[in-house]
Amino acid sequence: MSLLKLISFASRRVFTDLAVRPQRAALGFSGFLGLRERNTNLPNYRTMATTNTLSSGVKLSVENMNQNVVKLQYDVRGPVVLRAGDIEQELKKGVQKPFKRVIRANIGDAHAMGQQPITFIRQVLSMVANPELIESSNMPKDAKDRARDILCGMLGYSAGSYTMSCGVELIRKHVAKFIEARDGIKSDYNNVCLITGATTGIKMILEMICGELGGKTSAVMVPIPQYPLYSATLVEYGLGQVGYFLDEDHNWGLSLEELERAYSEGSQCSAIRAIVIINPGNPTGQVLTRKNIEDVIKFAYKHKLLLLADEVYQHNVYAEGCKFFSFKKVMTEMGPPYSTEQELASFMSISKGYMGECGLRGGWMELLNFDPIVQAHLYKALSAILCPTSLGQAAVDCVAKPPKEGDPSYELWLTEKNCVLGSLKERSVMIYETFKNMKGFKCNVVQGAMYAFPRIELPQKAIEAAKAARRPPDVFYAYRLLEETGICVVPGSGFGQRPNTYHFRTTILPQPEMLTEMLNIFQKFHQKFCDEYA
Amino acid sequence: MSLLKLISFASRRVFTDLAVRPQRAALGFSGFLGLRERNTNLPNYRTMATTNTLSSGVKLSVENMNQNVVKLQYDVRGPVVLRAGDIEQELKKGVQKPFKRVIRANIGDAHAMGQQPITFIRQVLSMVANPELIESSNMPKDAKDRARDILCGMLGYSAGSYTMSCGVELIRKHVAKFIEARDGIKSDYNNVCLITGATTGIKMILEMICGELGGKTSAVMVPIPQYPLYSATLVEYGLGQVGYFLDEDHNWGLSLEELERAYSEGSQCSAIRAIVIINPGNPTGQVLTRKNIEDVIKFAYKHKLLLLADEVYQHNVYAEGCKFFSFKKVMTEMGPPYSTEQELASFMSISKGYMGECGLRGGWMELLNFDPIVQAHLYKALSAILCPTSLGQAAVDCVAKPPKEGDPSYELWLTEKNCVLGSLKERSVMIYETFKNMKGFKCNVVQGAMYAFPRIELPQKAIEAAKAARRPPDVFYAYRLLEETGICVVPGSGFGQRPNTYHFRTTILPQPEMLTEMLNIFQKFHQKFCDEYA
Known part of the structure; x- marks a missing residue:
């Protein structure tokens, strides 16, 4: 097995194990034991600890490494999302799927979903990174002034210097x-x-x-x-x-x-x-x-x-x-x-x-x-840890002190800002209206942030099928959704939910056209899923 | 007392305490107790722990916070360096000193000491930050191609997207x-x-x-x-x-x-x-x-x-x-x-x-x-923790894959690189030659990296004066050097040294002219210091 495959395989095993942990815990198994069962070739730390070989140290293994790191879970980039990455690779290689692209609704990553950067921020950033542009480019005066101000706050007039640990x-x-x-x-x-x-x-x-x-x-x-x-x-x-x-x-x-x-x-x-x-x-x-x-x-x-x-x-x-x-x-x-x-x-x-x-x-x-x-x-x-990244700080500056009325960049900045927030507002409504009207769904108004967290009623047979597949029902649902439609959401168990309730988190970030498509596909999938397990 | 002063005061107290810990430890005091002695108005965690008031929680204090964080020391940005910052502020306000500027030889921060960035890196960075420049600017073709390649590796063609956690x-x-x-x-x-x-x-x-x-x-x-x-x-x-x-x-x-x-x-x-x-x-x-x-x-x-x-x-x-x-x-x-x-x-x-x-x-x-x-x-x-900074990654790309022979940016890149490394080499020799010839100094050849770590013999009276000032002798020396010359180095105790030996770390980063000045001043200071405590 190639190294890539081996690590990839191990990743799946780690994440799969984590995904099924709630079940295992219920069954009296710990995730730790779960990994052990399938890794009999790994050194047994507990045994070694009682032998003299310990005095010569041990190779780092899942059993003797920091157990808190082993237990740590972060499902926003967890197993369902890793599987989405695999599917994208398969699509690239021409593997036939019932869909043409993965829709990544798992993470609040606006630019990845097509949102355009704010021009002022990027103009300032490029000039802080490359001060020559302050004189040579035709960027607006306020952006130039800002880049100069920020650079004056950095030692040696360079973003390559460490800043103070708390920032410029x-x-x-x-x-x-x-x-x-x-x-x-x-x-x-x-x-x-x-x-x-x-x-x-x-x-x-x-x-x-x-x-x-x-x-x-x-x-x-x-x-x-x-x-x-x-x-x-x-x-x-x-x-x-x-x-x-x-x-x-x-x-x-x-x-x-x-x-x-x-x-x-x-x-x-x-x-x-x-x-x-x-x-x-x-x-x-x-x-x-x-x-x-x-x-x-x-x-x-x-x-x-x-x-x-x-x-x-x-x-x-x-x-x-x-x-x-x-x-x-x-x-x-x-x-x-x-x-x-x-x-x-x-x-x-x-x-x-x-x-x-x-x-x-x-x-x-x-x-x-x-x-x-x-x-x-x-x-x-x-x-x-020295300092936060200097260019990240430069962007913070633009957010903390955006162009003000009368500045050359103000109109464009305001238009771009309102455009993004206006569109997010529309999309928050689209998602809410769609989910709340779907049978078996309960969805609250998306008052703010970038997510909906709808509750889904799952048919008893689907819950049993999930158990048979050794997956929590919401994880089972999210995998099915991904495999059949390419839509990637995060199961509710990654965030916590009341026992025996099932949710998922979706972002509101797909651009309107893609979001419309996503919600249509979602509705059809859910109908089919419920019919299958009726 | 204003908040700024209060925090500043607390910082000094924390750092001073840390600086004197080696001594206190020798005297049977821990740094923890050292802080306690001077903070009788703080809640006494140990007492509270035995009383019922504990059930209502406690305010976060130096006594009930994570003690590992309390103990942590990082002298490269430690007390001597904080004092250097104060002195810079004092100079700005017109306070008279026997010198006109602080020379920060405490940290490997090349740009802060006047080193110029590599043009290719900054050109690519500015275009990755502001892709509009790829078409509109007159930067070299290989830099433009590189910016495009990097952006193609980022979702949504934007440095604003999260990358994979291990990077692009x-x-x-x-x-x-x-x-x-x-x-x-x-x-x-x-x-x-x-x-x-x-x-x-x-x-x-x-x-x-x-x-x-x-x-x-x-x-x-x-x-x-x-x-x-x-x-x-x-x-x-x-x-x-x-x-x-x-x-x-x-x-x-x-x-x-x-x-x-x-x-x-x-x-x-x-x-x-x-x-x-x-x-x-x-x-x-x-x-x-x-x-x-x-x-x-x-x-x-x-x-x-x-x-x-x-x-x-x-x-x-x-x-x-x-x-x-x-x-x-x-x-x-x-x-x-x-x-x-x-x-x-x-x-x-x-x-x-x-x-x-x-x-x-x-x-x-x-x-x-x-x-x-x-x-x-x-x-x-x-x-x-999501991902390393995208623009830091873009710079990594330029270092991992610099322009190659024949590329438009190659000659300039090579000249800049050789110029920096050549000058560092000269400065490594300057420092070594100066320190090794100074009476009471022992300095090894600076074969690489960016530092010299000379050993200094301190007169017995200086060691006693340090004790009286409740500072380790090397810390005492570094403070005196700073206060009298504006040269900021890090005492050897921040790095560890054999008992009863005294060192300091200086970078080789001041530009040649400043370095010459620094070494001259240093020699005079040391002579005076030794005479004083002879």
Whole structure:
């Protein structure tokens, strides 16, 4: 077997194993054992550990490697998505399929689905990368000025220099101004830290609370369903996960009672240190009301929990009557003790919004009411990974300080921004209208973000067929959808869902024409699927 | 006190505390206690842990946060360097100093010290960022073709799309070709993983071995002196550090006897899982011979240690008779069992070499003889952080596949590359010649990399003055140097050194004129310092 095949095979085995774990767990098998069963040629770490050969070390194997990494799951790029990649390769090779292309509705990757970049951002980026263009090209004056400003903030006037670990000071100041304009509340740039995408910041904050407290393992409250970066990181860092359910019957709302229930149950055996809120919601698309946010802040304050506000979709609000309120704004306006004592880390990214610049890896976090010594240790730890990417920071600058009225680039920028957000709004409606009218589907309004998370009723026979195939029913459904239509979505189990309910996450990102096609195909597939297992 | 001042104050306190830890440890104080003494207003975690108030959580404090993060040190951006930043601010404000500017010789940040970017890299980058330029600008045809090729490897023809977690396939293939041309040995691109600078890859590999084996904590062998990313990451991940000393009297050579000594001592209380080799050396500048590398491979094989080869300075070899051999080449040419069984992860970066593109955050690692299932778990874990930055990858492509003879960009590229490397070579000699002739200095030939690590004899009275100032003597010296001359170097204790020896690391990166000035000032300072404490 060639190496490519071997790794590919191993990948499938790893991911397949992960995909079937919920079932196995139910059957009393762990994923660990599951891998073992099929790898009898691997050294047995547990046996070795009791022999003298241990003193000469062991080769790295799935059994003696970091078990948290083994357990980690991230289904947004998981087994169904890997299979989608294989299918694309097969199509290229001319393998006949009942469809001509894979529609990747698994990940919030706007440009990959045809969204065009914002011209201003790219003009500035190209000049920061290649300063010669500032003089030689005919790009707009404001873009040129911006490139110059950014370069002046970089040592040696080059994006090739390391920046400060928290980012270029000028850009941090622009971010602080952006936050001030958004909230109408002062922001201190010393609390703003630029990061390599929100992911880096979130992981860094979660790392701060690793450990034990009072003999109990630290744990974090996360919504169910949640974005699997959280569950993956908690497993990776050995932190406990305490899920609080969002209320599907009330548009994925968040109730104080459920928070208290989850806290009360979770704190029996773990030391709950923090709570994650995703607003607008991923994968659920809801936008929290101001009242909801106040409740969460009171809850966090009461239990002295660090608040992680994942606000990367703050530009993506579509539904009538919905409005984005930042946790910072609400918390500050609530006054003391919340405004002065509640610890908050809020996260923003250039990967979402109207920019969709996922590949550039840029973002920021703002820290509020952190103990200054804790914050200093955090910044010190960041210095060991040197700095976020300079060009990602340059893009952050363009998002934090876009062209303003009167600037040469303003009209085009505004048109492009409105065009993207307007089209996303239309698509959010298309998806909602289609799914909510499909038999056996329940779909909430997509108020914001980039996803729908519909619930599907699966026929009993389909559930049995899934069991026979050793796959959770929603995974079984997603595979069938992919194999038969080329549509790639992520099964609900990758995000978490109430027991015996089945969902999937789809993005709203396919361009309108492709989305229409996708929804048509989807309807036909579902009908056929239900008929088959009726 | 303003927030800026408070954080700044806390930073200093954190860093000062870290800087004095070696002393405190000797006095029986831990850094932890050191912080405590001065923070009596902080909640006492240990007390709280025994009271009922714990059930309502605690605010995040230096006492209940992740203690590994508290302990982590990274002196390349540590206290002396923070002070250098303060001094720069003071100079800007017109504070009178005995010098006019700070010379930052603390970090391998070439562009910050005036090195010019390679034109081809920046042309390609600007067109990948702004594809409109491919048609509209008058950049060379090969640069345009390259930008097109890279964009074709990105979904939606945009650097704004996520790439695969291991990077763009086309770029991974170009890296594999680069490795093949370098070593004359086949490279499989499936084993090549693009990363956000070598740092990310190194941390990921170290994370794989976290945990315990046979009741002992996993540990890693690192050279002393070492690049502090290693010591910082080991502390962060709770891994043990087993230092093996490089032989200063033999040009920082690496002896098998010392490796065995360190292994034998270290394995008494830890499970040694891996060994780190930095070649060319950082901070020590030596280039390993082929024989040395063979010895290390045999040693690693014998003890079944994963080999981490930090080869980011592979372009930076200056001394006559020295040549870079990759661990992969030597291991493969040694034949079985080494070529077929020894696990190796080798790391490369675009931050060093002739490119010096630190801010772009690009690099790669090649994995050899990893268990395919382990490798699959590693790739899975990488998928949760989505992907390395797309523009960093584009720059990696230019390094892996530079213009070739006959291409329009070739002549300029070659001239620029030779100019940088030639000048670095001259500067490596300048530094060596100056330091080796200074009284009380011992300096080895800078065979490669970007640093000298001279040893300084300090007068006994200076050592006593350092003690009185609660600073290790080398830290005391570096502060004095900074305050009196504006020259910023990193004390040897940040890298590790034999007890009662004192060193500092300086880069060779100041441009020739500035370097001449720096060396003159340095000589005068040292003379004055020695006279003062004679």
